[in-house]
Amino acid sequence: MIRIVCSKLLLSLVLTLSFASSQGQKKPNIVVILADDLGFADLGCYGGEIPTPNLDALAKNGVRFTNFYNAARCCPSRAALLSGVYPHQAGVGHMMNDKGPDHPAYRGRLNNNTVTIGEVLKQAGYFTAMVGKWHVGQEQGVVLWKRGFDRSFNAPAGGFYYNDKKAQLFLNGNKLANDTSLLPENWYTTDLWTDYSLKFVDEAKATEKPFLLYLAHNAPHFPLQAPESEINAFKGKYLEGWEALRKQRYERQIKLGLIDPAWKLSPLNPNVPKWDSLSEAEKQKFDHIMAIYAAVVSHLDKSIGRLIDGLKQRGLFDNTVILFVSDNGGNAEPGFEARYEGDQPGAAGSAVFLGQGWAEASCTPFWAYKHHTHEGGIASPGIVSWPDGIPKSRNGSFEKQPAHVTDIMATLVDLSNATYPSVYKEEAIHPTVGVSLKPAFLGQQLKRQEPIFWEHEGNKAILDGKWKLVAENTEEWQLYDIEKDRSELHDLSTSEPEIAKKLLNRYEAWYQQIHAEPFKKTFPWFYDYNKLKRKDFSIAQ
Template sequence: MKHFVITIFAVTFFCAATFAQKATKPNIILIMVDDMGYSDIGSYGSEIKTPNLDKLAAEGTRFREFYNNSICAPTRASLLTGQYPHRAGMGYFDVNLGLPAYQGYLNKESLTLAEVLRQNGYSTLMSGKSHLGKDSLAWPNQRGFDRFYGFIPGASDFFDIGEYGKAAPVVLVKNNKKEKLKPGEYLTDKITDNALEFLTEQSKTTKPFFLYLAFNAPHWPLQALPEDIAKYKGVYDIGWDSLRQQRIARQKELGILPAGQRVATHDPEVPRWDYLTFDQKQYWKAKMEVYAAMLDRVDQSIGRLLSTLKQLKKDDNTLIIFISDNGAQGGYAGNARKPSRNSGPVGTPGSYDYQEQNWAYLSNTPFRQYKNNMHEGGISSPFIAWFPKEIKGGAIVKGTGHLIDIAPTFYDLAGAKYVSAQKITPHPLVGKSLLPVLRGQTQEVVRGEPLFWERAGNRAVRKGKWKIVSTYPSFTWELYDLDTDRGETTDVAAKFPLVVDELSKDYFQWAERTDVVPYDKIKPTQPMTIPGQK
């Protein structure tokens, strides 16, 4: 009888321990914003009010170096699969160019975070922008998400048709059923509302959760709530030149910009603020007031998210990662330009304005170039990781992470097996877990191979301190030493030809095994256009 009691106790203890182990798997929240520059939040040097993100940064870890794919859809392909975009089927955009690497939607061999984590016992939730293919087979609910609210293409209005009456109704999808934004609703709030609804519903289960919160702010069109715009009246009266210098000073003070690092020189296409007329200044500062207001509302939404986590008693076991999909959008189109589609003032329903190069020059401080370009301004994102249980607060590290590292990190943290529910052989993961960096064991990712980029003929390779980059239609490589020159001010290709040869060889070997095709061979007859971009 005594042995029987001991056996029962042992079995009971084992079962309880097993349940506790399953119940304490970490929750994961991945937050992405759209077209936001490297310096646009307070903890990376901005004057924009982002107290909730700043709190996450103060209590977590920031990377000085974290890389995206320079533009929306290819970034999202890598983020959700851990693959380079060509291997995932989205080497160009959500446009089918007739080859598997450029089919314009995720292939089945590239397993999504949601598919893998669901197979490993997670609830999988998403709210926001998808942009992973227009075919319904590529919609989030068909690629592993239990719950989804948001929109499928690359952009959306933030209001319904509004008082001006010329903006198209905002069509959204909730769990495969279409619905429309109602009068008076603001899309950033609705994305947040649904994310919190999903979390509250999920809290009734014993499963851990994965939430992908994909805000479309501050992507065009510039539309914001009046009360948020009012906070920034007068803030941008001094213009981009002075504000860029202020951001650089704050980045140095914060430790985001190390001593001795060279910053990008003045963009010759961006006019000096003092040379503008009074009317031009009124037009331009209004745009940035709205842009700032859009990010302010995102930060308010993150505050709501943190409050909900605390109410649900999930805050002490949740990893939160925050990034942007690419740098701020360039494309200079003239001082007095007003988009022909506008049917209302900037910021209102019917406005289709965007930030443009003048203010993107500020947003991408201290770097060079913009979205869709492989210089640092196009591919650099802020990166914040918050998980007080495991991550030391207030740390700023070099990092040198990439989107392809997110999937290995989540699977490592969750103890998840990289398996498919279907009878397919998944592409091997090519990134590295960020956990050694997040846990303070090392200052940057030890990957043993370069990082690579190609999109619409723009190319780059990062290997150690060296980076080669070329901008289509040029095929000439530039070379930069990023340890001292992330501003990419001094091309040293002529001084170090052997380094250029080595990285160029690495690039072409990667391109061959990743099915990259020279852009001239697959270039669409009517290329995808970005408003105002050349």
Template sequence: MKKFFFSLAVVLTAMSLAVAQKSAKPNIILIMVDDMGYSDIGSYGSEIQTPNLDKLANEGIRFREFYNNSICAPTRASLMTGQYQHKAGVGYFDVNLGLPAYQGYLNKESLTLAEVLKQNGYSTLMSGKWHLGQDSLAWPNQRGFEQFYGFVSGASNYFDIGKYGQAPPVVLIKNNKKLKLKEGEYLTNTITDNAIEFLKDQNKTNKPFFLYLAFNAPHWPLQALPEDIEKYKGKYDIGWDSLRVQRLARQKELGILQPTQKIAERDPEVPLWDNLTYDQKQLWKAKMEVYAAMLDRVDQSIGRVLNTLKELKKDDNTLIIFISDNGAQGGFAGIGRKPQRNTGPIGSPGSYDYQEQNWAYVSNTPLRQYKNNMHEGGISSPFIAWLPKQIKAGSLVKGTGHLIDLAPTFYELAGAKYPATYNGVTANQLAGKSLVPVLTGKASEVNRGEPLFWERAGNRAVHKGKWKIVSTFPAYQWELYDLESDRGETKNVAAQNPQIVNELSADYVKWAEKTGVVDYDKIKPAQPMVIPGQSSSSAQAQRTAQ
């Protein structure tokens, strides 16, 4: 009889453990990189070594279509809240233009992922770039994060180079206290170090966690560790023309680029590699070697986080999402941004250089245009999701997801209730749709029942089904593209389809009114910010208009 009861106890214990594991809320890690192009990781066609991201892609799911808001702060506003950026208060950037939709920091009505998940029993951790308001009242610890390490502005050096005289020291914040990067430290490493520290400390609790890991790389300035740069010496001697051909071929092999899709035409502003002098080639290839090294270090960092998850025995129940905040940045030095103020070679602590349009044209393969533009090259991101036992390994789908879809996705998976009010304030309703049906193989793309919309500094777009209208400030003329066959946006078919243009344009007007969007001509700042993320032609157009 004792043996029977012992056996029964073992069975019941095993059953209770199985039920507990099945019902356990998943941990969530949201990884965002900065200014990285659509084709810059291995699973999207790149030659850059990203084995850890490739592992997540091979064991998880990739989207061919995932959209951001084309530039840093507006993207992060939608990411953190599940709202269109205007609704969250960051319609233009992290500067105040005097209207609620353009106040430059998150409003209280737009609840952050950290606020909602914390209220639903999660530990909330962040390491990296915030860029959602520099006033201390808008810092991460004040918006729901229990642990924060990083910087709150839009960019940072990767080394403390105050001794060089022309650039300030790297000032960081850890849980509301300012500190500086130590000599010899590299920012990508310290962001990772602190994320791992937070995970290990959180492991002492019985709660699930949400970690937002926001890397600054590969955003300018081009600064990398010597051992990482060395790995890419000579790899870019072939130049941007040949490299783009190689990436296109790899994208076709991977299924990222479908055989029926048209690709973006060659950027006429980018010179032919073979027409450059020897000295010019040395300068340009050095830029891409450092850019690749910066992404390589990000991938190494993700590998360290994966090892930590395994060490903590949390790898089987952790959702990992990887995205970029916008496409690679175009623009040429001296056109659209200040001349370089380098005090050292490209890649060194004294470097203040950036990738520029010639290589960004490759990074955004096979798409058109760059950061700050609403063509596909500006608003498209790789998307990888990994959750063992729930996401089928090696999945590749159209997806058509957007930043606003991440909040409802996380809340559904976490079993989290989104409150109607928070601290006495009525919360904005979520704008997106859960990605769970796509992630679990029940759908190949999001069924949202309405278009996706964009507006930033007068640049506008609407995506509905296979159709997309887009216009670039100061022009108010809509272009129309059939993205099903022409993801590269090579043929404007607006003249042939006026009814489609009128329909989507009417949708845009309704959305703009509901969301608080104001005609950019009426609110543009007297001294517009310089964006090193647009083509030289669009930069010139904005300067002429303003």
């Protein structure tokens, strides 16, 4: 009898250990969420005042990157995220305009020398789905349902409300009429993306496969539109102006431990008027614009919260890796004057742009914005949640190692135990340039061997360890020690000429390798930072 009992106990122990082992080896589900035009300082967990409790909770119970970088603009960042190579290598060195076969970096679409995260993870046994803004060449025939995604619900470029003519929607490759009975009345894409994300999650669960969901929101990109009641909740909260908001966000960032107090607040761009110089009518207008933006960001957070709740209700949340980033810094388009059009600004059919004044606050504490390669243009929130995979001791921690949007492919390959191909569909594939971020989730060192590079519209930068060499299109090169001076106030190119020269040589070699080309256009909000700093360092204080 004792022998029988012992045998049963031994069998039970073996089965338990076997089950635990199989559970430990189970591939995680993966959700990659990309926000559009969200600045470094717009979320509560990055110093913002806009209520974002759901993303804040992910950060509190996960890991927050302090130095997560994008590719400075929407299409290039999407191409880099999907492919794991630099935008120019993928054929999207600028936007969707095709410059022809003599300009391989500027074809305006993902080329055939790339594979997408959908194609790679599908080969690894994943159910793959994409929801949201595609923007890597659908008009030229590069469609997600032919680039590795089993299920898709997307807009080629963007749009918020049901009556926006630009808000075209495709379900698994089939174009939908905006008033189709398949969609709710008066739909709003921020909500639709979550609706269909959960539908695809259910389909994935039925297959008993792990899933990859790439959720690309168009919020908070212009035209800024949100429910009126949510906009009204923020009206009057921004009458202190953009200088005050920048200072408040900066102080919260220091209090959070997000930034080093040694990093001083960058100067206000001279193209932005002081708030006190505005008329009362102008202050009311700009307060309303920022209220609309806050409502869009807040609603984005609510939608993400609904997705998180759906994963929890389905018992999937704990073994799901959620990675949240933004495609570029805050958006200064079309300049200080912003845009405020329509019978009811913020409603369906109106045209509201954030503008340069509030973009200054969006990018706190950094200089510049979307399009640019100073930190304001390329720094993104970066949040990762994975209850089953991230040690509880890491919950709420800040990860200071630099990460880049090209790292997402390598990270997903690592998490899924997939194989990144050298040849796919008889086409040679560019080697991925990123590194897996999984070690950083666990508090370990990344295996980055190469610098990180940027080029967009003639704006350029290289980051190698703590050293960053950067110049906007019309500027002289500047050198910064990012560890000591991430707000880029103290140019060391003169005092450290050998370091600057070494980085410049590496940059020029990379520039030739990716077939980048000069860019002639400049922008009304641009101000040469070299001139600004030579004029007066004290304005940075």
